[in-house]
Amino acid sequence: MSKLAVAVLASVGLVGGSALAWLPEESEFDRLLRLSREGAAVVRPQAAKRLVSLGPPAAEGLVRWIQEADNPLSDLGPEVMGVLPDFGDPRLRALSWKAVDDPDFPWRPAAVLGLARSATPKEANRFVEALEDPIAKVREPAILALERLEHREALDSLRSCLEDPDDRVRRNAAKVLTNWGEPCAVTWLVEELKRDDSWFGRETGKLARYQSLKILENELATGRRTFGFEAELPWNAPDNALAATEIEAFLLDLCPDPPPLPLVARATGFLEGNVLGLEIRSCRKGEFFLRWNEKDLFSVGRGNPTRFELPEGTVARLMHEASRVLSTLEDRKVWGEPGCDSEQLFYWPRSVDRASVYRISKGQAIVEGLRPPALGHLFSLMAATVPESGTGRLVGLASQVRAALQAVGGDLPED
């Protein structure tokens, strides 16, 4: 009788305790692997760490689980992928790199993060290559790996990261460059303290202030120099006035001739008039933050986004269609289960005080029919307004957006 069958029979009272006692006990390895893959969100990372503490027998167990039982590597889930290199077993490390090298592998960020914690000098160039990855959450740990390795041959690549559209990547590059003797990179971190931007009511600027302050306080070789700055408050708040002055003086002392910041790294405040937004997070295709403004401006990115002008009337037409489409959804706003991919629509007519949010999400497997056809139609219209021509990481933006939408909710209809 299978364990499942006994458990079912026990639950309806057909077998008693003596039959349950007959069941073989789950080994600690099996228990921790199960919890790492399928436990509650808060338990999974802790269980994965404990799995590592079981040492070589657990490493052997994982190799068997993957190779002999022929389970797909991705079925380990992000938490186990994130600790595979911690076992110190070359076979598991090789599997982590195999995952990183596969653009269709869903947990590449976790795999790189795990590898970064124990980066070896022989791997330095692979981490330099990862700085060019389309997924920001892969680029970010690659920087930390190069820091750990003190791989100063990567200086130029790290300097390029100061122009990255993702603020996490820029902050980490600034931290490493500062610690490697380029104090003017602190300018990027101080600029983050000046941010007060938001994303449809979400305080992205405040979050950046907290994260930058954490680096400035704890992770710089220059020592703790934040002078009581309160990340909760904007840079120009009266309670931050004194700290802001002292931080500026400190910065000038470190870097008498501050470099001009690229546009993407410059602090900005609240951008008025954004009425439609699409936030796409694909574990395979990366993240996209797209906004349409009532003045026919399209912007991509958070913080200080890159802006493009759209033909007059474009956004009014999109809003008209959005209003029609959303009224057909009968108040439903959430589809699917989270895990790997999500796309969120933000709809914010000027007549209401906050945006309505509609979310579609899924795990690593394709889910047929996930996106309601009405939203598919709207997303297709929105995607058609995304410019294809950009610079840097925005080259081929429209194609990238369509690929990400396809990865999350399936093909868009041809409108």
Added chain:
Amino acid sequence: MNRPLLLSVLLPLITAGIAVAASSWVEVNIMELTQFDWEPGGELPDSITALDGESIEIKGYMALDTPEGTTTFRLSYYECGCGNAQPNHFVQVDVDDVVGYRPERLTLRGTLSVGEETEDGFVVSLYRLKAESIE
């Protein structure tokens, strides 16, 4: 009758003392609760342990994996796309009436308890809120 409702009934009737009653909800910034490094067994700052048992008001976002028809969910400072949750990155919320995932920022009032709660040897929460109201 819960406290916010009680206040709304009394507001038109009395003027004096309302500020005292309204301010009895200690406003807690979820960023302050969640922006420090912590390991299981580690100490919490005094300013945070002092909030244990307080009636608080707190703003945040439901975790993405909140199912429909639940009476418990994680509240975090920002709606992240990750399933991975560190105990010091969220407040575990308990409500009386069932709720489902709501993507917008929420304001909650209730009683906060602070300290490690473990199940099966794992820390499952550091902060718990018995919510009386959600807006």
